[in-house]
Amino acid sequence: EAGVAQSPRYKIIEKRQSVAFWCNPISGHATLYWYQQILGQGPKLLIQFQNNGVVDDSQLPKDRFSAERLKGVDSTLKIQPAKLEDSAVYLCASRPFWFRDHRRRANTEAFFGQGTRLTVV
């Protein structure tokens, strides 16, 4: 089974520029996450999608960050305009549907892409 694909792997931009990241989750996974991970810290959730609907975007800086998940498959995360403090690794992850009956659950963990390392100068 193919894993979670992310692109680009690396990006360097100047502050106030715009940037977009792309994620292709594992086929059939209902839930998609975008995390921001600053060096030395744990991943912080930016946004969570269930199919093509937003479940949680409470920690997304909406004045500059936006995300969408078209047709419940691929997703893009955009930053416009970027700030120096946006320098981080952006991780995309996907997870299968969570059945209420635990006997129907297969994998419950999230599968991660390799991340996009963003440097804002």
Add this chain to the structure above:
Amino acid sequence: AQTVTQSQPEMSVQEAETVTLSCTYDTSESDYYLFWYKQPPSRQMILVIRQEAYKQQNATENRFSVNFQKAAKSFSLKISDSQLGDAAMYFCAYATSGSRLTFGEGTQLTVNP
């Protein structure tokens, strides 16, 4: 809100020895899962082990095992016969139905030859 706490920012172990990484969590849910992820310098998150809250038996995966204390909300990871390749950042994580996957701040593990 669910929170995950890893109180050991750094740990070190001698090759072939055993080390235990600590994790505590806070939740009011009854149906949830706990995970340990490993993150090497490449930043790729790799699942090490998972624990279902409804199971009393502690999960084991080869040299990795957990001590799951549900009442105490504690979930520690034991690595036996440590290898140089085990050196990485380890994250404890919590997930429940429909909610975010919440991570701790991580423990940097160093393995000394």
